[in-house]
Amino acid sequence: MTTITIKGMSCNHCVMAVTKALEEIGAIKNVRVDLKKGEATFDKAGPVDMDTIREQIKKAGYEVGE
Ligand SMILES: [Cu+2]
Numbered sequence: 276m277t278t279i280t281i282k283g284m285s286c287n288h289c290v291m292a293v294t295k296a297l298e299e300i301g302a303i304k305n306v307r308v309d310l311k312k313g314e315a316t317f318d319k320a321g322p323v324d325m326d327t328i329r330e331q332i333k334k335a336g337y338e339v340g341e
Contacts, residue, residue: 281313281314284337292335293332297315304319
């Protein structure tokens, strides 16, 4: 399981948008987004490039923290 920090989420709509953005990346499964913690966790079903994740999140209007 991988956990990343997502910056900029403020409501359930943001959670849905981030979840969808991550699920669109083919090799990512079981996405769970924690609004309070500002975190997203997921499983990798194959190799996933961190830059791809960053881009996807950015396109949705949020930012991946360090
Ligand atoms: Cu929102």
